Amino acid sequence: MTHTSTAQTTTDEFIRLGLDVLDTELTAIDGLRRYIDADFAHACELLLACTGRVIVIGMGKSGHIGGKIAATLASTGTPAFFVHPGEASHGDLGMITAADVVIAISNSGETNEVLSIAPLIKRRGVRLIGMTGNPQSTLADLADVHVCIAVEKEACPLGLAPTSSTTATLVMGDALAVALLHARGFTADDFALSHPGGSLGRRLLLHIHDVMHKGERIPLVDESATISQALLEMSRKGLGMTGITDAGGKLLGVFTDGDLRRILDQRLDVHQTPIAQVMTRQPITISADVLAAQGLKLMEDRKINGLFAVDADGYPQGALNMHDLLKAGVL
Known part of the structure; x- marks a missing residue:
């Protein structure tokens, strides 16, 4: 059913609402500072020591963010790809080896599709990094290291649509990727070799x-x-x-x-x-x-x-x- 507002929203009101969202999400990002801690460093160490690939899993909006995190890792020197947890339960789990590290994303830490494959991942001896907004969640307990992405509130006024939480997850993923980039001594030339197409690759590769x-x-x-x-x-x-x-x-x-x-x-x-x-x-x-x-x-x-x-x-x-x-x- 489509709902329409009985009151006309003015230009000033649209601007105010947009600025409110930015303020809420900026506050959420700033709040991540307290989670750049020893657990964050431990996660970086696990990823840096990985001799296989980094596998990112997540469901729904977390899955969309996970896909971007995997792409950022892959383009900055950390081999990575995204696996949908639903597909993992139907055969794609075979893509994960003992040499890999898994980053499992769930804001609640209780996502059924993620939790159903977490024990199987652990049985294979794969190291598991959990990214959740709840340090007391099941996923946080199962993980070898937990990276907290908790936010005070969503930008959605109903508190339902993932907004601030997904932004915080994306930013934390960038923090991991860039920290690893520096640790690996990844250079502009290395970046260009991962981006041979488009203007970026041409600017970095052509002499x-x-x-x-x-x-x-x-x-x-x-x-x-x-x-x-x-x-x-x-x-x-x-x-x-x-x-x-x-x-x-x-x-x-x-x-x-x-x-x-x-x-x-x-x-x-x-x-x-x-x-x-x-x-x-x-x-x-x-x-x-x-x-x-x-x-x-x-x-x-x-x-x-x-x-x-x-x-x-x-x-x-x-x-x-x-x-x-x-x-x-x-x-």
């Missing part, structure tokens, strides 16, 4: 050498070249710039589309004037081994559209522009 133009595709002219010869090289290579090198091949400067616009009113003879006379000396360069995202930041900070990658001695190894980063998905 300058992956996106730069190399070899004959690098726009370069000798310092004795004329402006017109430099313009031809820029046109052929299509990067909106060319590098200028000395007789030994070391990068001396750059000349860009922007430089061309600036010299147009100087009435120079482009067929006779050496490019070295109008080039930008001591150009901004980058190493080919750094992240492409660092190249993007450098270009944005210095308000330039292209870069040359050089080695430690200043010899060009490649060239790239903003379009290359856009095409690679870094931008």
Whole structure:
């Protein structure tokens, strides 16, 4: 049955109700501080010592939160997956081995579907971490270590819909995952290897050498070249710039589309004037081994559209522009 309010809710009332929910849930999160204790540390130690996988189980809303906790653990260096307790009772329990650690989530600590498989988990010698809002519950007693997630009240005015309690569970799961991340020495590169798809993976995995133009595709002219010869090289290579090198091949400067616009009113003879006379000396360069995202930041900070990658001695190894980063998905 659909119930409708007899009184019209005003805009101000909606805002007040929303802010009340935020205040209640913020209070619940702040209350978790007292549960970051020796039991929390013991849970971290069990998870860190796990030689198998971390299995997260939970029913209903706790199950939804459990799925996210498992995903966060897995993406930050702790192999983990979620198992539905109902499915575990019908065969999926075989996915759990003695080398694993189970995190069982139940706000009441009395969820039948979770409690029905907890003794079987214990019989297999699997270490069990219980996350409940009731330290005196059956699940808390069965667990090797209990992590408390109790909240003073739900944000739901009826006190029925899991709101503050699920938020607190999610935050406690994040606390476990991040504590383990630090303990493992998990790095940005490790994170990228778990996230190869999407912009995040590209920003963390791609290096300058992956996106730069190399070899004959690098726009370069000798310092004795004329402006017109430099313009031809820029046109052929299509990067909106060319590098200028000395007789030994070391990068001396750059000349860009922007430089061309600036010299147009100087009435120079482009067929006779050496490019070295109008080039930008001591150009901004980058190493080919750094992240492409660092190249993007450098270009944005210095308000330039292209870069040359050089080695430690200043010899060009490649060239790239903003379009290359856009095409690679870094931008």
